[in-house]
Structure formats: C-alpha cells, structure tokens
Amino acid sequence: MKICPKCNTRYSDDNLNFCLNDGEYLSTIDDSPATVIMDAPRVTDQTNWNRYEAPQTAPPPAPWQSPAHNVQNQSFGVPQMNQSLDQTLPTVSLALGILGFLLVCCYGGVPLGMAAIITGFLGMKNAGNEPHKYGGRGLAIAGLVLGAISLISSAIFILISIAAG
Numbered sequence: 270m271k272i273c274p275k276c277n278t279r280y281s282d283d284n285l286n287f288c289l290n291d292g293e294y295l296s297t298i299d300d301s302p303a304t305v306i307m308d309a310p311r312v313t314d315q316t317n318w319n320r321y322e323a324p325q326t327a328p329p330p331a332p333w334q335s336p337a338h339n340v341q342n343q344s345f346g347v348p349q350m351n352q353s354l355d356q357t358l359p360t361v362s363l364a365l366g367i368l369g370f371l372l373v374c375c376y377g378g379v380p381l382g383m384a385a386i387i388t389g390f391l392g393m394k395n396a397g398n399e400p401h402k403y404g405g406r407g408l409a410i411a412g413l414v415l416g417a418i419s420l421i422s423s424a425i426f427i428l429i430s431i432a433a434g
C-alpha cells in the first residue's frame with residue numbers, strides 16, 4: 270500500500286512510485302502488517318544480538334594481545350621512567366633547532382641549524398648504537414628536522430636578500 274503525502278490518495282499498487290494526480294513521490298504505508306513487521310525485527314535483533322555476543326566473548330585474542338602490548342610499553346617505559354638514559358645531545362639538538370628556527374630571519378638558522386643537525390645526528394647515532402645508554406631518539410630526530418628546516422629557510426632568506434640587494 271502506498272499513499273501520496275500531498276493529496277492523500279492511496280494506491281494499492283506497490284510498484285507505483287509517483288502519484289498519478291500530482292506526481293508527488295509516494296510513501297509506503299503498512300497498516301496492520303506494520304505491527305508484525307515491528308515485532309519481527311525485535312526477535313531477529315535478539316537472535317542477532319546473541320549471535321554477535323557469542324563471538325565477542327569467544328575470541329580472547331583481544332585480552333591476550335593487550336598484555337603483550339603492556340609488556341612492550343613497560344619495556345620501553347621503564348628506562349624512560351628511570352631517566353638513566355643520556356638525552357643531552359637530543360635535548361641540545363632540539364633546543365638549537367628551535368632557536369635556529371626562531372632566528373631564521375637573522376640568518377641564525379645557518380649556524381644554529383647546522384649545530385642542531387650535527388647534535389641531532391650524533392644523538393640519533395648514539396641512541397641507535399647504544400640504546401641502553403642513550404635515549405631521546407625522537408627528540409634527536411625532531412632537532413635534526415627542525416635544524417634542517419632552519420638551515421634551508423635561512424639559506425633561502427640569504428639567497429632572496431642577495432637577489433634583492
């Protein structure tokens with residue numbers, strides 16, 4: 270059964286999509302079967318719910334994986350918590366990189382950027398060669414990248430000033 274929302278004409282032909290009087294898009298109506306249809310999904314929903322609930326409790330890989338992740342986090346977290354790793358070079362590198370980035374306009378990016386790249390590279394190398402002694406690999410990479418950006422930006426600034434001068 271279909272009904273036109275505009276003129277309320279009812280059509281028994283379900284294949285009809287548009288009202289024959291005004292061309293309005295017909296909406297499907299279900300009179301008495303509506304309650305049956307409403308009840309039916311509830312039953313199937315319950316069965317589906319039970320079907321989906323079973324696999325949720327069935328695969329214990331999820332709780333089995335999380336301890337593995339915890340172990341990994343602990344092995345990485347403990348050295349950082351102890352702060353026994355030397356992060357001097359990466360910290361210096363990051364500081365130089367930020368300073369160089371701030372001083373790009375004053376050509377400070379060239380010496381500071383180069384220093385940041387060198388210290389960042391050394392810090393990265395140390396962390397890679399002796400990870401039990403040196404840390405801050407992420408800091409070193411950040412310092413290296415910032416230093417490179419500062420150096421390149423300063424170089425571009427210098428080139429522009431030469432071209433303008």
Ligand SMILES: [Zn+2]
Binds near residue numbers: 292
């Ligand atoms: Zn109509």
